[in-house]
Amino acid sequence: MANQLHPNVEALRKAGATRVKVAASDIDGILRGKYLHIDKFESASTGGFGFCDVVFGWDSQDTTYDNTSVTGWQHGFPDALARIDPDTARRVPWDDQVPFFLGEFVNADGSPYPVCPRQTLKRVLARAEKLGFEVMTGFEFEWFNFRETPQSWAAKRGVGPEPLSPGMFGYSVLRMADNPGFFKALMDEMEAFRVPIEGLHTETGPGVLEVAIAFSSALEQADRAILFKTGAREIGKRFGIMPSFMAKWSQQYPGCSGHIHQSLSDGKDNLFFGAEGRRGMSPLFESYVAGQVACLMEFAPLFWPTINSYKRLVDGFWAPVKPTWGIDNRTASFRVLAGSPRSTRLETRCPGADVNPYLAMAAVVAAGLHGVEQGLSLTTPPVTGTNQGAEAVARAPRTLIETTRAFRESAVARDWLGDTFVDHFAATREWEWRQWLDAVTDWELKRYFEII
Known part of the structure; x- marks a missing residue:
């Protein structure tokens, strides 16, 4: 019935x-x-x-x-x-x-509804299914935590938040011992909330943590990711902690990423694994990576959706700034992990923690499957070291308006996401840019108020 x-x-x-x-x-x-x-x-x-x-x-x-x-x-x-x-x-x-x-x-x-983010991802996944693929994914988030409440933060007028812990101390067991209740609540209560966590640790920066959400089908993973971001904030309130998934809250510290791990399955096997392929990659895997390399800049506002997103894209701070790929290389935008049939996957490292998980997921899958549909090949060798081999590759734009214009004109984005969604999302990013243009920032006051 x-x-x-x-x-x-x-x-x-x-x-x-x-x-x-x-x-x-x-x-x-x-x-x-x-x-x-x-x-x-x-x-x-x-x-x-x-x-x-x-x-x-x-x-x-x-x-x-x-x-x-x-x-x-x-x-x-x-x-x-x-x-x-x-x-x-x-x-x-x-x-x-x-x-x-x-x-x-x-x-x-x-x-x-054409601009609903969850529906947008489902449209992409439906097309993947027609191609014979089940998309498997996993999200990782880095985020800073502060000893603040909405009231204390409002009283500070957006200046000088107090980090949860001092110093640069990645993978610190000692810092985990400072806030055991918060760590336990994240691990145990998220599990009970059907958001299972594979790993949780401190990262480099005062009060920054990183989480790896257990691998799953793509729609379930996007659900888990958006629920994690909201749930972490709600759990934090109980401990007087304010999590922030802002891409970069301070110029002096690394930014916060939202890495997405991906593989394609036929329901039984990992189709990215290629025992006889180059570098352990199947031809399908190579085309999928080639699609993301080719389309990164066309989908960029879905990876970097805010004004602040672009403050993270600076050289020397871990965030990749070029459409490059590499074998287990964390300086590349697309880190290929080619190992066993179970573990072979792609890690797309360019998105920030400020993404809408549904839209970032839709973008990586659409770009990868565009490469598969078109039979694209990896025409450049993998980068090595600190992006060695990428000297001639153009870096990412540094502003939201530049990437938004490219997104609006992208035939690939329109093909996969729909004209109505592309036009609407581009309009919202243009609005965001105009709000920034009208704002008078503390940087301007400090730089010009007395001297100019």
Whole structure:
């Protein structure tokens, strides 16, 4: 029956649940959601529920765009139809075990809402499936942590956050001992939240951590990634800790990455493994890497979506700044790990921690599969050492507006993501750039206020 409740939904009534938490991603990768009474949730689980489409019509500060056509004041910000995905059922350990579901947006006829990030990724994965591939992925995030609350941070007016720990101390067992409760909560409560963590450690920088989320299918991994970013912030509140996934909060420290590991499977075997291939890579793997090398700059705003993203792209600070590939080389944008049938994979190292996981995932998969569809070859040798062999390769642009213009004109992006999405996302990035142009920064005041 069309209106029959999904078992995951039916179980809530039997368990005595009275409220359910639901959320969906906006364009910036911020979860927007609400609590629903169990009666409303049961109805919504079969027919969807109304959710104001302003979530795609405003920026991260809730200021409405003036340059978008899909949504805007000209349409009156009506409700869009949010559809709950019952397979995302989980409970929130740090919120009294409240049931939680992720959702996505659809049109009135049930077709995918064209600018919904989760739907955008699903469109790419559906095309991958038609090609005969299951996409397997894993996210890694670096992020800084501070002894701040929203109130203390507001009182400081955005200046001088107090790091969780001092100094540059990567892989430190000693620093982990300083905050055992926070580490334990991240490991144990994320596991209970269906976001299993493979590894968690300190990184180089005061108060910075790195997490590796357990490998899974691509949609499940993107769900885990967006839930990790939100969950880490919510868990941190209990310990007086404010996590920040900003790409680069200080000029003097390395930035924060959002590396994406990938492989393609036919449901049984890792198709990237090639025992007889060059460097242990199958021809399919080579074409996939070649696609990402060729298309990096066309998809760049999905990897570097904010003004701040480009402050991370500086030489000598670990973040790759050129579309290069290498064999187990962390200075390259595309790190090829060619080993056993189980472990062979690609690590795309250029995205920052500030990505929308759905969109960054859609971009890497689309670029790689473009290479497969077109039969692209790796025409340059792998870089060695500190990007040796990449001297003639152009570096990435240093501003959001430059990459946004390339994205808007990209035929590959339009082919894989759709014209409506490309036009809308480009408009939102142009808006972000204009907000930056109008801002008077502390750098300008320090540099010009007295002297000029």
